[in-house]
Amino acid sequence: MVSEIVIAVGILAGLGLLFAIILAVAYKKLRVEEDPRIDQVEEMLPHANCGACGEPGCRVFAEKVVANQIKISKCTVSSQSAIERIAEYLGVDAGSEEKRVARLLCAGGKKEAHSLAEYAGTLRTCRGEAVVTGGPKACAWGCLGLGDCVNVCDFDALFLNEDGLPAVIPEKCTACGDCVEICPKGLFELMPESRKLIVQCKSLLEGSLAESKCSVACTACGRCVADAAPGLIEIRSNLAVINYDLNHLASPEATLRCPTNAIVWVENQQFEKRPTVWLPLGRVEKYTEET
C-alpha cells in the first residue's frame, strides 16, 4: 500500500522535474530578444489600429519605427507633440509628412441631384441601396447620402449635413481610408491638404445631360481650363481633371466662371458654404462590435 503511494508520488515528481528541465532549456535556447523600446513606443502611439500608416496595426508600426524602417510622422493620428515625444525618446528624426484629408468628389446633395425613385428598402445603408440598380439618384456616379462613411469612421470626422452629403472635418480626419473603402461609388479620395482646387464631380455624361441630372455637375464647358495655368486642368471624357503635379500653379481663379460650381477652392472643409446641422444621435445606426 505505502509503496504504491511512494511509486505514484515518485512518478509525478519525476515528470514534474523532467518538464521543468525542458522548460528551463527552452527558456534559454528559444528565447527571443525583443527591444524593450518597442513596448514603450507602442504605449505612446494612439492605439487606434486604423491602418492609416499602411501597417496592419500600431504594434507593427512600433516595431518598424524602432527598426528605423518607417518615419514616425507616418502615423497621422498622433498629435505633433506625441510624434516629437517618440522622436525624442528614440533619438531619431521624426520626418515630416503632409497631412492628408479625405475629400468627397461629389456635391450633389438632396437639393442638387435629382432622384428617379424613392428607395423603400429597410436596409438603409448606401451599400444596401447600391445593390438595387445603383440607388435612386438619376446620376449613376453620385453620393447616395445614407452615411455609410459616417458610420464607418472611427474618429467621428464625418457628419451628414443638411443636404444629405457627408462632410469631412479636416482637423479630425486621419486619412485612414475606411470611408474610401466603404463608399459604393468610390467618391472619396485621400488628398494632401495643399490640394485646394477640387472638382467635386465624377459624372462622365456630356454637358447638358449631366446638368439635367444634377445642378452641380461638371458640364465640361472648359472655362476652368481657360482660366487656370496652362496644363493644370484638362477635359477628359466630359470631366475636368486637375493635374496635381502642377498644384503649385493652382489658384481660385479657375473656379470663378464655373457655371455649376462643380470646381471649387477648398480652404479647409468642404461644403462649408451651405448651412450644416449635426445629425441627432441615433439617426444613423452605428456599427458596433457587439453581436
Place this chain on the structure above:
Amino acid sequence: MIGTTANGLKDKLLTFRHGIHPEEYKELSSCRRIERMPFVEDYTLPLLQHIGAPSRPVVHKGQRVRKGELIAEPGSYVSVALHSPVDGTVTDVGLYGHPNGQMLPAIRIKADPFSTQQLNRPAQRPPEELTKEEFIQAIQQAGIVGLGGAAFPAHVKFNISEDKHCRYLMLNGCECEPFLTCDHRVMLEYAGELIDGTRILQHFIQADKVCIAIEANKPDAVVALREASARLGFPVEVAPLKVKYPQGAEKMMISAILGEEVPAGKLPIDVGVLVSNVGTIVALSQYFRQSQPLIERVITVTGTAVARPANVLVPLGTPMRDLVEFCGGVTGEATRILLGGPMMGIVQKTLDTPVVKGTSGILVLTEREVQDIDTFSCIRCGRCLEACPLFLNPARLGLLARKGLWDDMEDNNALDCFECGSCSYVCPSGIPLVQSIKVGKAMIRERKSK
C-alpha cells in the same frame, strides 16, 4: 393539383432539400402565345450584356447596319459578339443607362422606317461539318450567352477541357421564379428547335445522358418535348421535378436529379454535368440552321399592374418603356417595376433602360403586393436555415453584414450564396437578409480584387 399520372409523370417527383413554395402567379401569362414585338424607333445596345469583358464596337457613328450584322466583336475570350437587331443607322456610341443602374458604353441604332424582318447574313455551315474549336468559335461569334438570367457566355461553358468528362447534359426548363413563363412558352412553341439544338450540342459534348428538367407545373411542355423528341428521332429523357423554389438553380437541379452535391466553389462540370437554359439551346439551333445570331429573345411582361400580360419576342436593345407600352401599358396602381422575377429580380428606377440578353421578364406590381414590412429583431426561429437550399446560415450572415464584419462573412461561406432570396421570403421579422448578404459579397469581392 396537376394530373400527374394522366400526363405520364412519375408519382414521386424528384427534388432537392430545403427551399420554399411561393405562390406562382404563372396563370397570368402562361397561356399567351409568344408575340413578335414590332420595331420601334431607337435601339440601345450596351456593350456589356454578359458576364466578362465588354464587346469592342466595330461600327462608327453614321454607319448603316443591316439586321444580323456584326456591330461589336468579343473583347476577350470571356466575351461575345453583338449584332444589330434591325436595319438602321448607328447614331451614337456613348454612355447610356444600363439595367444594372450604371451608365455604360452602348451602341445606339436608329431603325429604318420600313425595316423588314429579313435577315441579312450568309448561311451558316452545317454544324456537323465543324470541328470542336470551330463550333466554340461560332457560338462566340453568334453572341450566344446563357439566357436564364446570368448571361454567362455559352462558348466558355460548352468548351469542356479534355481532362473533364461530361456525364450528363441537363437542359434547364424549370423556371421556378413565380410569374415568369418565357421558358415555358419557348418549350411549347420551339420544341423542335430545342431538340435540334440539343442534338447539335450533344454532337460536340458527347455526354453519356441527355435530359430536360421541367417543373411539374408545366405538364404540357413535358408532353410537347416528348413528342418532338420522338418526331425528330433524338431520344431525350424528360425529367419532371417537384414544384419548389429555387428548383431552377443549377446546383439544386443536379442535387434533385443525381442526388449529388456540387462542392462549394466548384462548377457543375467538376462533377461531370453541363447545365444550360432551354432558351440558349434554341438560340444555338437558330444560329446553325437559320444563321440568326442572338438578336432577340423571349421576355415575359407580366404582373397585376400590366394591362395585357404577354410573352413577347423582343429585339435586343428595345427600350423597356416601349415593351411595356406594347403590352397595353401599366394600370394606375403600378408602384414597382422589377427586372426578372419577384424573387431574384432587381427593382428598377426607370423604364428608359433597354432590354438586354439577360432580361427574362418585366414585372409590374401594385401597392397591395409590395407592401413593405418593418424590420424587427431576429427572433432566432431558424426558418431561414430551413429555407436556404445551400444549408448556409442566412441569419448569421445577415448580422455579420450589418456589422461590417466582412472577413467573418467569408469564413461563413457567404460567397457560395447565389442570392435566391428564400431567406428574406420566410423571415417573419422582415429582415432584408439576402440584400445584406449581397452587400457583403460585393464587399468581399472588392477587398479581394485590391
